[in-house]
Amino acid sequence: MADKNTVLSIKNVSKRFDELQVLDDISLDVREGGLVSVIGGSGCGKSTLLRLIGGLDSPSEGTITINGKEVKAPSRKVGFVFQDHRLLPWLTVSDNIKFALDKTVDNQDEIVDKNLKLVGLEGFKNSYPSQLSGGMAQRVAIARALANEPDILLLDEPFGALDAMTRITMQDELLKIWEEKKVTMILITHDIDESIYLGEQVVILSDRPGKIKKIVPISKICHYERNGSEFARTKKIIYKEFFKEREFDVGYVI
Amino acid sequence: MEVTFKKNKVAKKRSAFPVAKAIGSAFLYIALPIVILIVWEIVCHAGVVQVYNMPAPEIILKDAWEKITAGVLWKHISISFLRVLEGFLIALVAALVLGILIGLSKTIERITELTLQILKPIPPIAWIPLAILWFGIGESSKLYIIFYGAFFPILLNTVDGIHNIDKKYLELGRVYEVDRLKLIRKVVLPGALPQILTGIRVGLGNAWVCVVAAEMIAATKGVGYMLSNGRSMSRADDVILAMLLIGIVGKIMDDVLKLISGKIMKWS
Structure with missing residues (x-):
């Protein structure tokens, strides 16, 4: 349970918009300086979760606390990076x-x-x-x-609108910033590679309503080797949570 | 790390002869007016129209030259222009202040909504009789008509501009706990500026239309007076000259505003 190093604590949070259940009983603790990626299909409520943490919306049930204080409204102590850069x-x-x-x-x-x-x-x-x-x-x-x-930096698919090459550079930059500033980060993404490369743990959300399906711890080596075997192994674990792999029938190969 | 500037605007296709291209473009710009003038001249000389009703361009040019050398032309233009400027500036300040208040406050919007909706369809010209009854035939009645003509386009565009600001910027303000005053200064006003400038251009155009209307009814100077005086003297050349002046001055004013708009919105 929550110890004194916990920055963000989400307890039994659900969110409904009228009849539509978007998030269902989410509980998650994030330690100080942690980097958690949250991955899920489109419409699984991952952005809603981030908006709740940022105080832009409030949960229907449950509580979210940052440094022991319940989140009620947006605060400068919570940084927010949107998918669009949103510069004026x-x-x-x-x-x-x-x-x-x-x-x-x-x-x-x-x-x-x-x-x-x-x-x-x-x-x-x-x-x-x-x-x-x-x-x-x-x-x-x-x-x-x-x-x-900020105590915590929330990133809502921050590199989703960038081209593949720029995205890789930006991911490296983000890791560098994280290591330098030791700021706690929550990253929302729909890119499995990105979630592994950047996360210390990957939280997998199920589809509508969004529920935590699995939390996959990521070995530190994955932050260095995008093409290593550990990366591939982890990717396979997460991939299987979303898609069925096609069977390759080798029987007829002579 | 490599960082490069992205070109703001798509680079124009380079022509092999940029000067030739510019000349060609300028020619296209003035070709149609020149053709119209030539046809007009020919039609008058061919006797197709009655010359005292439709004088040839050369007659109008001669008329203009006489009026320029006598100093009358400049007097008429400057007096109309000053009237427009005065009425327009008052309208600008009033419409901006009220527009910002309405744009920001739902309550003020509701209070003023019905009144403005009823006043809006009344054309400035319809106000002339009442304006004369109220203010007499002096300067005040003309100023009132001009003010009225410029006021609504600026007001409505200001309100619309504020309402149409991208909500995601307001959300950004929430994320960083930006206070109301800073939000107005840094988000609301600059965000609404393009549309406010459009309103200002339309407003100035309207003001110019209104000065002509007001001067045609009661004035002893100004381009509108040139028009009505020309009619009562049966001087078609005076009338057409005044009309052309109205058009040319109006175009120049719009060009100047366009230039100023571009300078203000230096970010785009």
Whole structure:
């Protein structure tokens, strides 16, 4: 059960929209500095779960606590990265990051510089989002989410809209940030490879209503070797939760 | 790590002769007016139309030159322009303030809804009789008509612009606990700006239409007066000249606003 290292604690959470049951009895603890990926098919309620953690919606039943405090409304202490970068097109990169900061923060420029450096975008302070590529814009969104030094970073399919090559680079970047900042992260994804490569554990949600089907612990080696045998073995375990493998009948092969 | 700038706009196809292309484009732009002028001139000389009703372009040009050298033309244009500017600026401030209030508050929207819906279909011209009764035939009645003409397009576009802001940006404001004032300054107003600017352009166009209407009824100066005076003097050349001026000045004002809009929205 919850020990003192637990940052996020989800207890028996269900969510209904009118008659539609979206999440059913979800319980999950995430330790400080943990990185949990949540995977499920489309419409399984994984984004809803993240919105509940972020305080954008409230659960129909159950409680969610962050650092012992129940989540009732969104907080700056919870960073949110959406699938679309959601930068304000009329603000420069620097002003977009400042948008997330409270006006009582004095060293705003310093915070902007520090976080842009973290995501490798020094020198783009005065660019407008329309001048950035999709990957760069998503980096700014991550920098913005980290600007408030959040207790927990929620990522809702953050690389889903990026091309395959950029996605791999961004996954590496995210791991680097995670190791450097030691910030707790919850990553929603529908990409099995991504869930293994980034997660310390992969939470598999079943389809409608979303229920925790299985929690697969991921060996650390998977964060280094995308093509290793451990990665392939883990992938097979998760794959089987979603799809049946076709039988290959070798009987007639001479 | 490699980072590259993505080109904001799709690069235009490079022509082998960019100058030639620009000239060609400029020619297309002015070709139709020139053809119309030539045909017009020919028609007048061929005696197809009665020249005292439909004077040839050269007659109108001569008329314009006489009025320019006498300094009358500039007087008429500047007085109309100043009237428009005055009425338009008052309308701009009033419509923006009210539009923002209505856009932000459901209560204010409900309170003003019915009144505005009834006032909106009344054309500015329909206000002229009452405006004259109220304010006399001096400047105030004209200003009122111009104000009225510019007010509604700006108001309605401001309200719409605010209502149409992408909800995901408002959600972003919630995620980062952005207070109301900052949300208005950083999200609501810039988000609504493109549509507000559209409203301003339509409003200015309307104001220009209204000044002509107001001056045709009661004025001793201005392009509208040129029109009505030309009619009573049976000077078709004066009338057509005034009409052309209205068109040309209106186009220039719209161009200037378009330029300013582009400068304000430097992010796009």
